[in-house]
Every structure is written in structure tokens, then in C-alpha cells.
Amino acid sequence: MKNAIYKVDHYGVRNYRTGFLTLISVGLLYLIIALLSGLLLMFERAAPGANITSFGDAFWTLQMSASTIGFGDFYPVSLGGRTVVAVMFYIGVGLVGFIGAIIADRVLGFADTSIKNRELRHQNAEILAHNQLLEQKLDRLIERLGREMKP
Structure with missing residues (x-):
């Protein structure tokens, strides 16, 4: 079976397939956002004064949190919701940073x-x-x- 993550050249050096890794990382990022969106919505629906009232709002909030942009149009008001957003921020920083590094390497040709x-x-x-x-x-x-x- 062919290894999808890397190939080994005739010198024994692993050459990682960055396109595949990028695709997996983006897929993983959005899977985590989708899963945590349900949890965020659960916390926020029960909170008084919540402005995250749909799955789309929760998804958008976590996507902005992962990218570190955070427009502020939607924000959590419950402790559970804030915890979910904080967790997504840390996960997102790692994954988005990894994806950005791959793209920068490809575009700038380090x-x-x-x-x-x-x-x-x-x-x-x-x-x-x-x-x-x-x-x-x-x-x-x-x-x-x-x-x-x-x-």
C-alpha cells in the first residue's frame, strides 16, 4: 500500500506530501469547528442575552475564533460558550498556523x-x-x- 502522507526517496529521506497534509488539516479544522459549534450552541441557547442562536452563528463564531480574526458580531455570553471558543482559539491557532506555513512555503518557495x-x-x-x-x-x-x- 502506498503511503499517502510521505514518500521515501532513494536516499531514505521522507518527503511529505504537503498538499495531502493541507487537505487533511483543513478537513480536521472544519470537523472540529462543526462538532464544537453544536456544543457552543447548546451552552448559548440556555444563556440569557445570548446572540448565538443558530448553528450557523456558532459555526461562524468558531471559524472567526480559529482564524484569530474574531469580528465580534457574535460572541459567547455563557461560561461554557466562552470555554468552547477559547478551546477553538487554541486549536485553530495551531491548525491555521500549520496550514499558513505550508501555503507560505509553497508560494514563497523557502x-x-x-x-x-x-x-x-x-x-x-x-x-x-x-x-x-x-x-x-x-x-x-x-x-x-x-x-x-x-x-
Whole structure:
């Protein structure tokens, strides 16, 4: 079975499939938002003065919390609701930051160390093979000189 998260090159280096990881991260983020939206709505429906009165309002609030934008048009008034939003903030910061880092790497093209490592390993392998060839030639030359020097 093919590994969907990474592939291993001929040097044994794991090359992560960032597109797949991004897709999984976005899916996970929205799954968590959807699940926590139900919990947030449960807390807020029972609270006096609540302005989060539908699943859509709860979803929007948690999406804005995860992105750290937080427009403020909807906000929790209950302790349970505030706790859910706080939890979503911390989860969202991690996931949105991870997704942002992947996108920035793709768009801005930061130095890919795995490519550099592969190039260096390839160069080192060539140098090692050349050194081994030179050692063999030297061994043959020393052996030949030894035979010629014997009386």
C-alpha cells in the first residue's frame, strides 16, 4: 500500500506530501469547528442575552475564533460558550498556523532542505565512489611496484 502522507526517496529521506497534509488539516479544522459549534450552541441557547442562536452563528463564531480574526458580531455570553471558543482559539491557532506555513512555503518557495540534503548525499556518494576507485588503482600500483622491486 502506498503511503499517502510521505514518500521515501532513494536516499531514505521522507518527503511529505504537503498538499495531502493541507487537505487533511483543513478537513480536521472544519470537523472540529462543526462538532464544537453544536456544543457552543447548546451552552448559548440556555444563556440569557445570548446572540448565538443558530448553528450557523456558532459555526461562524468558531471559524472567526480559529482564524484569530474574531469580528465580534457574535460572541459567547455563557461560561461554557466562552470555554468552547477559547478551546477553538487554541486549536485553530495551531491548525491555521500549520496550514499558513505550508501555503507560505509553497508560494514563497523557502529553501527546501530536503532537496539540498538529497543533492549533497548524491554528491557525497559520487565522491565516495571516485575515492574507492582511486584506492583500487593505488593498491594495484603499489602491488605492481612491489613486484618490480623484488630481486
